[in-house]
Amino acid sequence: MRKNLLAFGILLLFLGLIFMSYSSMPVKPEPQKKWDTVNKNEIQEPTIDMFVEGNLTAGDTFKVTFSLGPSYSSSYMMEGASVLINITEPNGYPKQIADVAIELVNGRPAIAAPFPVSLANVTGTYNATARAIWGVTLIRIAIEKMKIEERDLEYPNGAFLPVGSATLLVGAGASFFGAKVSKRKKIRRKQHWPK
Numbered sequence: 752m753r754k755n756l757l758a759f760g761i762l763l764l765f766l767g768l769i770f771m772s773y774s775s776m777p778v779k780p781e782p783q784k785k786w787d788t789v790n791k792n793e794i795q796e797p798t799i800d801m802f803v804e805g806n807l808t809a810g811d812t813f814k815v816t817f818s819l820g821p822s823y824s825s826s827y828m829m830e831g832a833s834v835l836i837n838i839t840e841p842n843g844y845p846k847q848i849a850d851v852a853i854e855l856v857n858g859r860p861a862i863a864a865p866f867p868v869s870l871a872n873v874t875g876t877y878n879a880t881a882r883a884i885w886g887v888t889l890i891r892i893a894i895e896k897m898k899i900e901e902r903d904l905e906y907p908n909g910a911f912l913p914v915g916s917a918t919l920l921v922g923a924g925a926s927f928f929g930a931k932v933s934k935r936k937k938i939r940r941k942q943h944w945p946k
């Protein structure tokens with residue numbers, strides 16, 4: 752019986768060590784992607800034309816965003832309303848011309864699709880213009896670039912720590928009692944002397 756208890760205790764010790772090491776195993780989470788504003792232009796009075804410039808590095812992922820101003824009335828906004836975005840590279844070449852559709856949501860103009868994302872080919876100052884057509888206005892334009900932030904290591908298996916500790920304690924106790932040698936009682940034999 753004691754050999755079985757010793758073997759069981761060693762098994763629990765082994766399992767406890769596995770649980771303890773698993774609980775402290777770090778996991779590196781995926782980097783967090785955020786949009787960082789490079790430069791923006793905001794005005795009080797709505798307009799149909801806006802301009803902004805911002806410095807980008809070759810390889811930057813960026814987009815041009817805008818905020819819509821109040822329309823004169825929902826009936827004034829025509830079907831096919833949109834905002835035309837034009838991006839010019841530092842060398843003067845046009846990089847992208849995008850057409851962002853605008854739709855009416857609860858009687859107010861709203862952006863119907865995500866802002867187009869682009870990649871900076873060269874380092875320098877990029878110029879972006881936005882022109883609102885068919886009854887919409889603008890109050891803000893900005894150049895934003897994607898920023899990748901590394902996140903701290905996480906330990907999602909921390910719940911295994913108390914399980915591992917308890918298993919280690921039980922395994923140590925079982926091993927101790929299994930290894931304890933019982934004292935055998937000595938039986939005295941009668942000595943027979945020759946007659």
